[in-house]
Amino acid sequence: MPRIIYICFFLCPILLFSQQTTERFVNPDDYIEKTTNTNVSPEEDRQQKALDFIANQEKINEEKRLKNQQLKKEEAIDDLLMIPEQDHEFVPIDAIVLDAGHGGKHPGGISNGIEEKRLNLTLVKKIHAIFRKKNKDIKIYVTRKNDKYVSLEDRVSKTARWSARKNVLFVSIHGNIAFNSKVSGFEIYTLSDKASDPDALATERIENAGFSSSDIEKTESVYSILADLIRDGTRKQSEWLARFVYDDTLRASKTYGRGLKRANFFVLKYNTVPSILVEVGYMSNAAEAKNLLDEEYQNKLTIGIYQGISRYIQEYNETEGFTK
Ligand SMILES: [Zn+2]
Incomplete structure (x- = not known):
């Protein structure tokens, strides 16, 4: 072979x-x-591997993010399912959420020496103090106690969590600005898909400007469907609450009222409890700015807001939700 x-x-x-x-x-x-x-060369190979590694990490992170989002959604649904059924059994209002607009990196409007985030926090602290002094039965929650940034999602998710324990109202406090420095006055807003007039639309744009699109996207994905289901039931209550607070604040402060308005504020949109947004006055108007910085005027405004909220709660509870 x-x-x-x-x-x-x-x-x-x-x-x-x-x-x-x-x-x-x-x-x-x-x-x-x-x-x-x-x-490929060793260098290209090394780069490709690095890119593959990054792509893989991004995939893992995205999966984590989606899982997290799903968990939050389930948590929010659980929280809302714990809200007592008002159709069957009347549940008195026993708490309010005081929301000082803006904060931290987001100052809100700045005009005539006023930084809106500071004014909002000062007024919220005053309303809180009046409740503690005059009406201890009402539990007060605040979305921020100091000058820190609170996202839209946090404001809404905190309110949802609190509303699982208590029957709450949501009151957001803001100062306004207008291009026309002659514009002045006190306004209260409730939610509407469409602004009630061009001034309301301008205010809506200013107030919504502080929320990042990713924050809105996240909040939308978790809360919008739930909010749609519950909002119709709370819309009327929000409008009554606005009327009570508006009348009592004008009476207590003798300020000029520009009326009750509607706009599509993000902070109101995703809440599932009766919610109002109070614009205490125009910082862009020199005379009103001076008032807003004056402690005596601040006291009158906040006593009026306190009285309006208290009167609403009292009447709502006594008439079992205006049914008796
Ligand atoms: Zn504001």
Whole structure:
């Protein structure tokens, strides 16, 4: 037998067998090494691997984010399912959420020496103090106690959590600005898909400007469907609450009232409890700005707001939700 045939006779089965085993028991790392090294330089290969690694991490992060979002949605649904059924059994209002607009990196309007986020917090603290002094039965929650930024999602999710424990009202406090420095006056807003007039639309744009699109997107995905289901039931209550607070504040402060208005404020949109947004006055009007900085005027405004909220709660509870 020629030497070459002799070699073939012994080696071919070994080669064949080894070929089959590598196909069957291929190590993924070896495979990547072989496939990635064939037509690219080591540097390109290294870069490609880095890119693959980043893409993989991004995929993992995205999966984590979606899982987290789903969990939050389930939590929010659980919270809302815990709200007592008002159709069957009357539940008195026993708490309010005081929301000082803006804060931290988002100052709100700035005009005539007033930074809106500071004015809002000062007034919320005053309303809180009046409740503590005059009406201890009402539990007060605040969305911020100091100058920190609170996202839309946090304001809404905190309110949802609190409303699972108590029957709450939501009152957001803001100062307004207008391009026309002659514009002045006190206003209260309730939610509407469409602004009630061009001035209301301008205010809506200013107040909504503070929320980032990702914050809105996140909040929308978690709360919008739930809010749609419950909002219709609370719309009327929000409008009554606005009327009570408006009348009592004008009476207590003797300020000029520009009326009850409607606009599509994000902070009202996703809440599932009766909610109003109080615009205490125009910081862009020199005379009104001076008033808003005056402590005596601030006291009159906040006493009026306190009286309006209290009167609403009292009448709502005594008439079992205006049904008696
Ligand atoms: Zn504001």
